[in-house]
Amino acid sequence: MMRLVVPKRPFPQPTPETQAYWDACSNHKLTLQRCLDCEGHPAYFYPRPFCPKCLSRNVESFEASGKGKLHTYVIAHRGAMGFQDDVPYVIAVVELDEGPRMMSNIVGVEVTPENLPADLPVEVTWEDVEHKGRDGTVQKTAVPLFKPIGAMS
Amino acid sequence: MSSPLRMASAIVGAAETEELGVIPDKSATQLHADAAIRAMEDAGIKNTDIDAVLTAGSPTQIAEYLGIHPTYVDGTSIGGCSFMLHVAHAAAALVTKRCNVALITHGQSGRSRVGEGGRFGGVSSSPSGQFEDPYGTWGAPSRFTLPFVRHMQDYGTTEEQLASVAVAQRRWAEKNPRAMMRDPIDIQDVLDSRTICWPFHLLECCLVTDGGGALIMVAAERANDFPKKPVYVAGMGESVEMTMISQMHDFTSSRAFVTSGREAFKMAEISHSDVDHIMIYDAFAHLPIFAMEDLGFMKKGEAAPWFAEMKSVPGGELPVNTNGGGLSYTHTGMYGMFAIQESVRQLRGEAAAQVDGVNVSVAHGVGGMFFAAGTLILTNDATA
Numbered sequence: 044m045m046r047l048v049v050p051k052r053p054f055p056q057p058t059p060e061t062q063a064y065w066d067a068c069s070n071h072k073l074t075l076q077r078c079l080d081c082e083g084h085p086a087y088f089y090p091r092p093f094c095p096k097c098l099s100r101n102v103e104s105f106e107a108s109g110k111g112k113l114h115t116y117v118i119a120h121r122g123a124m125g126f127q128d129d130v131p132y133v134i135a136v137v138e139l140d141e142g143p144r145m146m147s148n149i150v151g152v153e154v155t156p157e158n159l160p161a162d163l164p165v166e167v168t169w170e171d172v173e174h175k176g177r178d179g180t181v182q183k184t185a186v187p188l189f190k191p192i193g194a195m196s
Numbered sequence: 197m198s199s200p201l202r203m204a205s206a207i208v209g210a211a212e213t214e215e216l217g218v219i220p221d222k223s224a225t226q227l228h229a230d231a232a233i234r235a236m237e238d239a240g241i242k243n244t245d246i247d248a249v250l251t252a253g254s255p256t257q258i259a260e261y262l263g264i265h266p267t268y269v270d271g272t273s274i275g276g277c278s279f280m281l282h283v284a285h286a287a288a289a290l291v292t293k294r295c296n297v298a299l300i301t302h303g304q305s306g307r308s309r310v311g312e313g314g315r316f317g318g319v320s321s322s323p324s325g326q327f328e329d330p331y332g333t334w335g336a337p338s339r340f341t342l343p344f345v346r347h348m349q350d351y352g353t354t355e356e357q358l359a360s361v362a363v364a365q366r367r368w369a370e371k372n373p374r375a376m377m378r379d380p381i382d383i384q385d386v387l388d389s390r391t392i393c394w395p396f397h398l399l400e401c402c403l404v405t406d407g408g409g410a411l412i413m414v415a416a417e418r419a420n421d422f423p424k425k426p427v428y429v430a431g432m433g434e435s436v437e438m439t440m441i442s443q444m445h446d447f448t449s450s451r452a453f454v455t456s457g458r459e460a461f462k463m464a465e466i467s468h469s470d471v472d473h474i475m476i477y478d479a480f481a482h483l484p485i486f487a488m489e490d491l492g493f494m495k496k497g498e499a500a501p502w503f504a505e506m507k508s509v510p511g512g513e514l515p516v517n518t519n520g521g522g523l524s525y526t527h528t529g530m531y532g533m534f535a536i537q538e539s540v541r542q543l544r545g546e547a548a549a550q551v552d553g554v555n556v557s558v559a560h561g562v563g564g565m566f567f568a569a570g571t572l573i574l575t576n577d578a579t580a
Contacts, residue, residue: 053329056321058223058311065326089327089443092226095263098233098243115346115447118394123334131394134331134338136442146328146442156394161349172330186330 051125052186054174063104064090069184071169073107075141088143109167111139111189118154137165137189151190165189205287209239223311223321227303228258241297248295250286251302252278256436256567258301260443265451267459268295269436324440336479339441340565341396344482346447351497355395359386360504361481362399362523367509369520371549376403377524400481402522409533427543430580431464431573433457441565452569453490457560460571466556468493473542473557474514475535478521487560491571515551518542532561536572543576
C-alpha cells in the first residue's frame with residue numbers, strides 16, 4: 044500500500060552564517076564557535092560570524108565534546124506536526140560542557156519526570172534528516188539529539 | 197516656545213554594510229549586524245554602550261544577535277520611511293532619558309532572499325526555524341513553559357504551587373461576570389486537568405478568546421477636562437532579551453522583566469510598598485511567579501509559596517490579576533491591553549471585583565515567550 048511519507052522534523056534551512064554548523068552536523072559532528080579575543084576564549088551558540096559578547100570577528104569553530112547536562116525541559120503530551128505519534132516526548136534545553144545551551148530532544152529513556160532529573164548528564168546522538176526542494180534537489184543534514192550518558196539511542 | 201526636542205540629539209555614528217548589491221553569503225539579520233558593527237566602529241563605541249535598538253521589524257532579533265540589552269526598543273515598521281521615524285523616536289527617547297545611546301539598523305536580503313521569510317513563505321532559515329522547530333515545538337505551550345522545571349530545580353517550586361496561581365486567579369474571576377471561566381476550582385482540579393506539556397496542565401494555560409480594548413491619552417495638564425477620573429502614567433519600562441526560549445540567559449529569571457520593572461520603578465520614584473494592585477500578563481501560570489520575583493516584589497523562590505498561601509486573592513495581602521487574568525478572564529492572543537484596562541478600572545474604582553483604596557497599580561506585560569517586557573506604573577493621584 045502506498046503510504047504518504049511526511050518528514051517528521053522541520054528541515055533546518057541554513058543561512059551562510061550557519062552553513063558550516065549544519066555541514067558538520069551532517070557528518071555527525073557537533074560544533075560551537077569561540078571568540079579568540081575574549082579572555083578564556085568563551086564558546087557561544089547559535090552560530091554567527093562574530094562574538095555576541097564583544098563583537099570581534101576573530102572567532103573560530105571547533106568540535107564540541109557532545110556532552111552536557113539537562114538544564115530544563117517539558118514533556119509534550121501533544122505533538123507538533125509530524126510528532127503526533129511520538130507523545131509523550133521531551134523538549135529540552137541542554138547545557139553543553141563548553142557552556143552554551145541549545146534546544147534538543149532527550150531520547151533513549153522512558154519519558155517520565157522521575158527519569159529526567161535536572162542536570163542529568165547527557166551526550167549527543169544523531170538523527171539524519173533530509174528535505175526535497177521544489178526543484179527536486181535533496182538537502183541532507185542531521186539533527187543533534189541527546190541521550191542519558193550510556194543509554195542506547 | 198520651541199520643541200524640547202529641537203537641537204537636542206545628534207547622529208554620531210553611521211555606516212553601510214561592507215558590501216552592497218548582490219550579497220548571497222549574508223542573511224538579512226547578518227546584514228543588519230554588519231552595518232551595525234561598522235557604525236559602532238565609526239562612532240568608537242561598543243555594543244555594551246548601546247541601550248536602545250530601533251529597527252523596522254524585530255528589534256528583539258537585532259538586540260539578541262548583537263548582544264545588546266536595551267532599555268528602549270522601537271519596531272515601527274511602516275515601510276521605507278520607518279527609519280526617519282526611528283530617528284525621531286530615538287530623539288524623544290534620548291531627550292527624555294529613556295536611553296543614552298541609540299542604534300538604528302536596516303538590513304534586507306531583498307535580491308538574494310537569504311534568511312528572509314522568502315517569497316513563498318518558508319521561514320525555516322530563521323534562528324528558531326533552524327534551532328528550535330526541528331525538535332517538535334508547537335507554539336507557546338511547548339516553549340513558554342520550558343523555564344519552569346529549572347525554577348523547580350533551583351528553588352524547590354512545586355507543581356502544586358504552580359497550580360495555586362490558577363486557583364487564586366479563579367477566585368477573582370468568580371466575582372467578575374465578564375470572565376469566561378467562573379466556576380470555583382481547587383489545586384486537585386488543576387492537577388487533574390489534561391496534561392499539555394508537563395508540568396503544565398490545561399488550567400495552567402491561558403484561554404483562547406476574541407476581544408479587544410483601546411485607550412485614549414492626553415497630556416497631563418488636560419487630564420481633568422474629561423468626565424472620568426484620570427489615570428496618570430507615573431512610570432514606564434521596556435526591554436527585550438532573545439527570540440528563542442532556548443537562549444534565555446537565566447531560566448529562573450526574565451532579564452527583560454527585571455530591566456523593564458527596574459526602569460518603571462525608577463521613573464515613577466515609588467517603592468514596591470506603595471503598590472496597591474498588580475496586573476501580570478499570565479499566558480501561563482508560571483508568569484505571575486516569575487514577575488513578582490523579577491519586578492522586585494519578593495526574592496527569588498518566594499513568589500510560588502506566596503501564591504500557594506493565597507496572598508493574592510480577594511481580601512489577601514496584595515491583589516494580583518483581579519479580572520481573573522488570561523487564565524480565567526480572557527486571552528485574545530495579545531492580552532496586555534486587558535491588563536491595562538483592569539488597572540484603569542481599579543484606579544477609577546469601577547472594577548467588577550473592586551479592591552478598596554487602589555491608588556497605585558502596576559501593569560506588567562510580556563512579549564513573545566519571555567522575549568520582551570513592558571511595565572507601566574499607573575496612579576489616580578495627580579500629586580504622586
